Amino acid sequence: MTGAGMITIVDIALLTMLCFTAIAIMVLRHLFAVAALTGAFSLLSAGLLVALDAVDVAFTEAAVGAGISTVLMLGTLALTQRREHRPPRFSLTALLVVIATGGALIYATSDMPAYGDPNAPALKHVVPFYIEGSQNDIGVPNIVTSILASYRGYDTLGEVAVIFTAGIGVMFLLGLRREDEDDEGATRRGPGRPPDAPKPGGTKS
Amino acid sequence: MFIGATAALLVAMALTLIRAFAGPTLFDRVLAANSFGTKTVLLIGVLGFLTDRPEFLDIALLYALVNFIGTIAVLKFFRYRNLGLSNTEAADREEID
Incomplete structure (x- = not known):
């Protein structure tokens, strides 16, 4: 097998894992796990961009998506709660709107030039x-x-x-x-810490 | 040889991802996501050699650094439940524990 053929297999494998990660992010209710998985999602897409030769974009994706975003999401989780509420009910209208938008976008890609087309x-x-x-x-x-x-x-x-x-x-x-x-205020709590935040060191969830 | 390494890395990535999905505990997920980052670093390094462009190694190094920052943030979050503490406040918390 040649290197180019292997790259195709890498592309397919990375895209498959990307899909499964996205589904898991939707399904999981524990936001800490979701934050960790979005980091994995960013790393996957950065790997895809490297496979597509867009090395500079992959750089940005890794630094912003996997690095800073994960830290920011964890910082947000420290201020809010760590479990997502169940959505109130299944909404058919929203599903239809999303499917229509996605279909329109996919239809629009048929007008785009082929990948790597020099013209x-x-x-x-x-x-x-x-x-x-x-x-x-x-x-x-x-x-x-x-x-x-x-x-x-x-x-x-x-x-x-x-x-x-x-x-x-x-x-x-x-x-x-x-x-x-x-220096003044040694008993003061951390900035923005909610009063009902769990005790530090209690890592059970 | 690089083709075999790539295939092995892809399998390993899929396995860690399955562990991240399945859990069962939070620590499984965090560890899985973390080692997934390491696998990505390795994959990018191997991809460079697969396409005869070893300069990809530099990017793999950057990924390793990014991963490290993420790990530090996760550990700090576990320890203090907060990322915005200064050193003195963190030390105060430590004494309370």
Whole structure:
């Protein structure tokens, strides 16, 4: 068997596991397990993106999806309760709306160019310029990196500024305290800890 | 050889995933999700060699780091039921225990 054939098998196996993980996330009611499984879901999709050669997207998916999101979900679980309530009842309307939307989206993919098609409209615009010039202009072996870091350098800088500003705003909203303000109030509880939170160390659930 | 390694890793991933679904306890699930992350790191490393591009190893390293952060968060959550504690508060909790 060749390496390319093996990649197809890897794709199929990863997609199958992705489906089962998604179903398990829906079915499970224990939110801690769900948080762990969403981490696994992100890692799976990052593996798929690596198999699709989109290494930079896989990087982002792993860092944001598996890393930060898991931590944020656990932080949320610390503030809320760890069990999901049963949904009140089965809703046929919602199911129909979801099926119709999904069907429309799948129908729309039939208009898209085939995977890896070199004549796809997205690859006709500025991509030939990047592919020809990247080696001489920038000198970075990876073309995606040269586009992100050099051709669109100002764009990336602006994005970083926006994300940084958003981060500062969120920190102000959350009112994170500084370490040196913690001295008065030794008996004070943790920020936002609900009064009926379980005792620390009690890991049974 | 890499093909065999990939197949073995896929089987191992499926097995850990089954354990994560089935439980039965919470710790089974957390451990399964954690070792699943390790399997993903290994799979990406092997995929690089399978397609003759060993530079994928760098990404596998990043995944290992991400996994580590996730493990720290899970352990802190188990220990203190909170992620936002400062060092002094965490120490206070420790004495209460």
